[in-house]
Amino acid sequence: MTTGTSLKLDKSSFMPLYHQIEQAxxxxxxxxxxxxxxxxxxxxxxxxxxxxxxxxxxxxxxLRDEGLIYTERGRGTFVAEPKMTVHTxxxxxxxxxxxxxxxxxxxxxxxxxRFRPEPAIAEKLRLEEGEEAFEIVxxxxxxxxxxxxxxxxxxxxxxPELKRAEVERGSLYQILEQVYGVRLGxxxxxxxxxxxxxYEAQLLSIRPRSPVLVVTRRVFATDDSVIEAxxxxxxxxxxxxxxxxxxx
Amino acid sequence: MTTGTSLKLDKSSFMPLYHQIEQAxxxxxxxxxxxxxxxxxxxxxxxxxxxxxxxxxxxxxxLRDEGLIYTERGRGTFVAEPKMTVHTxxxxxxxxxxxxxxxxxxxxxxxxxRFRPEPAIAEKLRLEEGEEAFEIVxxxxxxxxxxxxxxxxxxxxxxPELKRAEVERGSLYQILEQVYGVRLGxxxxxxxxxxxxxYEAQLLSIRPRSPVLVVTRRVFATDDSVIEAxxxxxxxxxxxxxxxxxxx
DNA sequence: GTTATCTAGTGGTCTAGTCCACTGGTGTGG
DNA sequence: CCACACCAGTGGACTAGACCACTAGATAAC
Numbered sequence: 001m002t003t004g005t006s007l008k009l010d011k012s013s014f015m016p017l018y019h020q021i022e023q024a025x026x027x028x029x030x031x032x033x034x035x036x037x038x039x040x041x042x043x044x045x046x047x048x049x050x051x052x053x054x055x056x057x058x059x060x061x062x063l064r065d066e067g068l069i070y071t072e073r074g075r076g077t078f079v080a081e082p083k084m085t086v087h088t089x090x091x092x093x094x095x096x097x098x099x100x101x102x103x104x105x106x107x108x109x110x111x112x113x114r115f116r117p118e119p120a121i122a123e124k125l126r127l128e129e130g131e132e133a134f135e136i137v138x139x140x141x142x143x144x145x146x147x148x149x150x151x152x153x154x155x156x157x158x159x160p161e162l163k164r165a166e167v168e169r170g171s172l173y174q175i176l177e178q179v180y181g182v183r184l185g186x187x188x189x190x191x192x193x194x195x196x197x198x199y200e201a202q203l204l205s206i207r208p209r210s211p212v213l214v215v216t217r218r219v220f221a222t223d224d225s226v227i228e229a230x231x232x233x234x235x236x237x238x239x240x241x242x243x244x245x246x247x248x
Numbered sequence: 249m250t251t252g253t254s255l256k257l258d259k260s261s262f263m264p265l266y267h268q269i270e271q272a273x274x275x276x277x278x279x280x281x282x283x284x285x286x287x288x289x290x291x292x293x294x295x296x297x298x299x300x301x302x303x304x305x306x307x308x309x310x311l312r313d314e315g316l317i318y319t320e321r322g323r324g325t326f327v328a329e330p331k332m333t334v335h336t337x338x339x340x341x342x343x344x345x346x347x348x349x350x351x352x353x354x355x356x357x358x359x360x361x362r363f364r365p366e367p368a369i370a371e372k373l374r375l376e377e378g379e380e381a382f383e384i385v386x387x388x389x390x391x392x393x394x395x396x397x398x399x400x401x402x403x404x405x406x407x408p409e410l411k412r413a414e415v416e417r418g419s420l421y422q423i424l425e426q427v428y429g430v431r432l433g434x435x436x437x438x439x440x441x442x443x444x445x446x447y448e449a450q451l452l453s454i455r456p457r458s459p460v461l462v463v464t465r466r467v468f469a470t471d472d473s474v475i476e477a478x479x480x481x482x483x484x485x486x487x488x489x490x491x492x493x494x495x496x
Numbered sequence: 497g498t499t500a501t502c503t504a505g506t507g508g509t510c511t512a513g514t515c516c517a518c519t520g521g522t523g524t525g526g
Numbered sequence: 527c528c529a530c531a532c533c534a535g536t537g538g539a540c541t542a543g544a545c546c547a548c549t550a551g552a553t554a555a556c
Contacts, residue, residue, distance in 0.1 A: 071507065080472045
């Protein structure tokens with residue numbers, strides 16, 4: 001194993017060591033410098049890089065969780081055969097999702113409003129009595145072709161000054177993070193198959209009753225507060241969701 | 249925080265300490281003894297249970313990865329509000345998936361054969377020249393109603409004596425694990441929306457061209473070998489997939 | 497030639513810390 | 527009253543091991 005010899009760590013960097021190792025190994029694997037089946041020993045990595053074994057291990061476990069490597073007790077750690085991990089579903093905005101698929105993303109804001117929501121929505125967003133929310137309806141395009149129709153709800157308290165122009169200009173998640181200091185944590189999604197309504201079909205340029213993948217998502221901040229509830233209707237002929245399953 | 253006081257560890261058990269802690273905390277959270285917002289400090293857990301902080305931490309991180317708790321640097325670790333984690337997609341057989349949804353699973357084997365597959369399938373299963381595979385076609389029922397139509401392919405080398413009667417009697421994953429010593433590792437899935445063909449619709453007791461959720465899965469062992477490739481067609485009106493997204 | 501035993505190397509689990517960045521509450525000074 | 531400094535407590539990152547279970551290859555015995 002010659003991994004460590006071409007791997008440089010910057011111990012003064014703000015980026016944690018395990019993260020640097022993880023990123024470097026990921027690059028080597030994706031760039032083909034580390035081939036499937038090749039061994040990456042915790043102990044050797046630790047010795048070569050002059051880090052503790054636990055630090056090396058933390059990096060390797062992150063890669064294992066992505067499916068890039070696999071570990072076998074008593075045998076070692078090895079680079080896995082390529083899989084569909086590049087598209088594995090993550091908490092990404094639409095633009096980034098498309099970028100990873102090699103598609104050019106664009107969006108059209110169909111409507112934007114701030115309003116006092118009905119109880120069901122208020123509960124979904126965990127709003128207090130009298131709190132307001134934003135509703136943003138968008139048509140999502142990829143390579144200039146409609147891809148999804150999306151209705152997004154946000155608690156107004158988390159982004160009180162949100163403007164339609166901002167949303168039209170850039171990624172909502174970036175605005176939340178960079179302008180409003182929101183820390184995105186995780187999200188839950190439900191995926192189901194349905195038939196496009198006439199309205200959805202028209203927007204998506206598909207025939208009425210075409211199959212669509214309906215994705216209902218709720219996004220949480222690192223403090224467990226609800227940041228967003230969104231319903232996306234993706235064209236069945238253009239969109240697939242890829243996920244990775246663990247055994248437990 | 250009174251978590252540790254009602255939590256017993258068996259240090260002579262074969263089950264690792266961190267796993268025992270994880271399980272006990274999960275029970276307490278799911279049983280309501282630990283309420284949303286309640287704090288669970290690494291240091292206090294470590295002191296109370298007389299384990300190292302890293303051990304306590306490992307348990308807490310597992311729960312965090314499931315979304316049961318959330319951690320905030322400088323503030324602490326807290327029980328999260330309930331989410332849809334109970335149904336979060338995992339590498340489970342059909343029976344277990346249905347059990348978790350509170351449904352009674354059953355299956356009908358429609359066909360069972362051992363055969364020499366064409367190149368595309370051989371490649372998908374990573375078969376050597378001349379190797380054989382099993383093909384199992386099943387109708388999956390939940391509470392006696394059709395739920396999914398499934399075509400499963402397996403490398404014969406991993407379960408050479410597999411019999412139709414075995415598959416009819418029990419879970420394939422259990423057979424692989426308990427009879428053939430296979431260690432299931434992880435799986436990749438693609439989920440997409442489609443319209444049921446006439447044949448599928450008939451089997452599933454739905455109208456032709458009804459929406460179906462098509463799930464294409466490839467299962468890997470812990471040594472990264474392909475164990476199974478399976479295509480499942482789920483009724484769109486009865487089946488949803490729930491997943492959890494991480495930020496990265 | 498086959499089987500059993502030994503050994504070196506592996507990952508898994510765990511200990512016992514240390515130091516750093518962050519948070520929120522409290523106290524002090526303007 | 528407000529702003530700033532301090533402090534105690536938090537999780538995050540990291541060190542430097544130790545011991546255990548498992549694997550595969552080499553060696554010895556039959």
